[in-house]
Amino acid sequence: MSASPLTLGIFAAVIALTMGITFWAGRRNHGAGEHYVAGGQLTGRQNGLAIVGDLVSAAAFLGTVGMVALKGASAWFYVVGPFVAFVILLTVLAEPLRNLGRFTMADVVASRFRSRGVRASMAVNSLLVTVFYMISQLVAAGALISLLLGIPYWVAVIVVGILMTIYIAVGGMLATSWIQIVKAVMVLVCIALLFVLVLARYDFNPLALMQAASDASSFDLFATTAGALSGLNTLSVAIAVGLGTAALPHILIRFLTVPDVKEARKSMNFALVFVGFAFLVIPFIGYGAVSIVGQQAITQADKGGNLTTLQLSGVVGGPVFFAIVAAVTFATILAVVAGLVIAGSGALAHDLYNSILRKGRASEREQIYAGRIAALAVAVVAIVISLAAHNTNVSSLGAMAVVVAASANVPVLLLLLFWKRLTTTGVISGIVAGLTSAVVLILVGPQVMGPDAWYPLVYPTLVSVPLGFLGCWAGTVLSRPRPDESSFEAMQVQAQLGVRPAGEPAAAGH
Amino acid sequence: MTPPPEDPAPSAELVAAARTLSAERLRFAVPACLVSFGGFVVITVLAGFTTVLNVTVVGPLNLLTLLMVLGFPVVGVCAVLYSRRAAEWDRRTEEVLAAARRAELEKAEAR
Numbered sequence: 001m002s003a004s005p006l007t008l009g010i011f012a013a014v015i016a017l018t019m020g021i022t023f024w025a026g027r028r029n030h031g032a033g034e035h036y037v038a039g040g041q042l043t044g045r046q047n048g049l050a051i052v053g054d055l056v057s058a059a060a061f062l063g064t065v066g067m068v069a070l071k072g073a074s075a076w077f078y079v080v081g082p083f084v085a086f087v088i089l090l091t092v093l094a095e096p097l098r099n100l101g102r103f104t105m106a107d108v109v110a111s112r113f114r115s116r117g118v119r120a121s122m123a124v125n126s127l128l129v130t131v132f133y134m135i136s137q138l139v140a141a142g143a144l145i146s147l148l149l150g151i152p153y154w155v156a157v158i159v160v161g162i163l164m165t166i167y168i169a170v171g172g173m174l175a176t177s178w179i180q181i182v183k184a185v186m187v188l189v190c191i192a193l194l195f196v197l198v199l200a201r202y203d204f205n206p207l208a209l210m211q212a213a214s215d216a217s218s219f220d221l222f223a224t225t226a227g228a229l230s231g232l233n234t235l236s237v238a239i240a241v242g243l244g245t246a247a248l249p250h251i252l253i254r255f256l257t258v259p260d261v262k263e264a265r266k267s268m269n270f271a272l273v274f275v276g277f278a279f280l281v282i283p284f285i286g287y288g289a290v291s292i293v294g295q296q297a298i299t300q301a302d303k304g305g306n307l308t309t310l311q312l313s314g315v316v317g318g319p320v321f322f323a324i325v326a327a328v329t330f331a332t333i334l335a336v337v338a339g340l341v342i343a344g345s346g347a348l349a350h351d352l353y354n355s356i357l358r359k360g361r362a363s364e365r366e367q368i369y370a371g372r373i374a375a376l377a378v379a380v381v382a383i384v385i386s387l388a389a390h391n392t393n394v395s396s397l398g399a400m401a402v403v404v405a406a407s408a409n410v411p412v413l414l415l416l417l418f419w420k421r422l423t424t425t426g427v428i429s430g431i432v433a434g435l436t437s438a439v440v441l442i443l444v445g446p447q448v449m450g451p452d453a454w455y456p457l458v459y460p461t462l463v464s465v466p467l468g469f470l471g472c473w474a475g476t477v478l479s480r481p482r483p484d485e486s487s488f489e490a491m492q493v494q495a496q497l498g499v500r501p502a503g504e505p506a507a508a509g510h
Numbered sequence: 511m512t513p514p515p516e517d518p519a520p521s522a523e524l525v526a527a528a529r530t531l532s533a534e535r536l537r538f539a540v541p542a543c544l545v546s547f548g549g550f551v552v553i554t555v556l557a558g559f560t561t562v563l564n565v566t567v568v569g570p571l572n573l574l575t576l577l578m579v580l581g582f583p584v585v586g587v588c589a590v591l592y593s594r595r596a597a598e599w600d601r602r603t604e605e606v607l608a609a610a611r612r613a614e615l616e617k618a619e620a621r
Contacts (some may be wrong), residue, residue: 073557076578080550084581087546087588091539095596210570222572223564224557231558238554242547265596272589280582418536489528493520496528496535497603499610501520 010327025171032367035172036103044266051271053180066305068286079279081242095261096495123351130344133401138386161383168375183335197316198288213287244402247409250343349374407464408434426476433471438464
């Protein structure tokens with residue numbers, strides 16, 4: 001596929017727009033608070049749209065539409081899982097995280113457990129999750145952009161890598177947030193237009209659309225197949241995409257970019273409306289692709305169905321709409337990788353460099369400088385691995401990110417907030433148990449070892465999430481509280497009322 | 511090992527208020543999460559291990575697709591109910607913090 005001048009022009013416009021936002025944000029990017037969490041000054045609506053941008057990623061916009069078209073009913077789990085996890089985020093995590101955190105996830109845990117081991121293990125965990133996720137995004141982005149623009153894979157990866165590094169190094173979280181906001185609006189408009197154009201062909205009757213898709217499909221598009229292994233696989237996927245998406249560091253640090261819990265709640269409610277709309281109509285766009293484009297044409301263009309949305313937009317909206325959707329896809333990829341770089345560079349520069357290596361004594365200027373160097377380092381590592389991983393199965397890396405997030409972050413965050421007995425050793429052993437079991441079981445599972453796999457399930461969450469909880473429990477009962485642990489009561493006062501202990505640095509925006 | 515922090519313990523009033531709020535939030539969050547995420551897990555189990563959800567409701571629409579679609583309004587209802595409860599918690603939090611500030615001022619004046 002080679003790009004038309006129109007497609008190239010719209011791609012150039014997207015790059016110009018994101019660069020404009022970056023340099024505008026760069027003039028406001030003066031301190032560590034601005035760099036890592038946009039000064040905690042985003043409004044609830046702005047942050048809500050940025051959360052929409054994070055969640056309605058290329059995987060949802062392209063991947064899920066293709067999955068509906070080629071795999072049918074099982075694709076629903078990939079949109080409903082993250083959406084029902086909104087309730088856990090809204091009612092349990094969002095507001096306490098806003099009150100406990102400052103710049104990173106490790107800050108949240110360190111508000112109760114001040115040992116360097118806790119901060120280091122949480123930072124390494126965040127860094128690994130972010131880099132795994134970033135590599136899977138970069139490899140998919142490289143393949144997609146090289147196909148859309150007719151450029152070599154390595155050029156596409158390096159272009160995306162350079163752009164994301166500039167966004168973060170110059171504009172920090174403010175640039176990332178506004179790029180996400182602009183992209184969220186664009187992707188929501190595209191999804192709405194695509195849905196209307198598809199539905200218009202069936203007299204705006206969703207049942208008629210489903211019937212046409214059913215008639216055109218080579219298999220039962222709406223039924224699932226039952227069985228012990230398929231049942232366990234479905235369950236492990238559902239828990240991974242639900243809990244894992246809700247616990248990804250680049251999503252959780254979004255709650256640190258608003259001034260208070262009311263705005264954190266408002267951002268969740270605002271995001272819920274638009275993510276709900278997008279995730280509800282995406283399967284119907286997939287049904288439209290089956291009936292209008294056809295499964296044979298979809299697999300001919302790409303075996304994984306990743307070009308389905310673009311093929312459908314070309315058929316129902318013509319070449320101009322195709323070019324716009326292609327450019328929005330590009331913007332989606334850029335925005336999501338930028339969000340990942342800020343989360344990864346925060347773990348590296350704020351947690352490992354400033355808080356552990358410099359014992360929190362780095363000046364504002366040194367912290368910004370470290371943040372920029374860390375962004376460059378994270379980006380270079382991700383680019384180099386992505387270039388080497390061109391022909392490998394990247395879905396295992398994406399799976400690792402959500403499974404590690406579900407297995408290490410969820411147990412630690414829930415027990416931190418609600419279990420009085422939890423100790424420093426419990427936190428570290430929980431992170432280590434969740435992280436290592438998730439990575440090892442994926443390495444010996446079907447995604448990496450194929451039919452010779454030692455572990456039968458694609459996603460190991462059914463084992464690794466309980467192991468994360470077990471690690472926290474075992475570490476706690478086998479250890480004693482350390483003198484540098486803050487009391488459970490003090491953590492509750494901070495989490496519920498927003499009262500920080502004397503001597504603690506204030507959250508950004510206060 | 512990092513030296514022990516010097517922060518003083520929060521007042522008994524703040525601790526009691528935080529404990530009450532945390533318990534009330536949990537009393538809301540546990541059923542809400544069970545209905546939404548728990549319901550989703552139950553649907554997943556039924557869809558993965560049995561074929562009961564493949565039964566037709568109307569035309570091409572089967573029970574599985576209907577339940578998946580219904581998951582969206584369920585989350586919306588949970589969010590609306592939570593926001594109403596949280597507004598009440600916000601009001602109480604402000605009262606507790608205002609009382610704590612007054613007590614601090616009185617203590618300072620007495621000194």
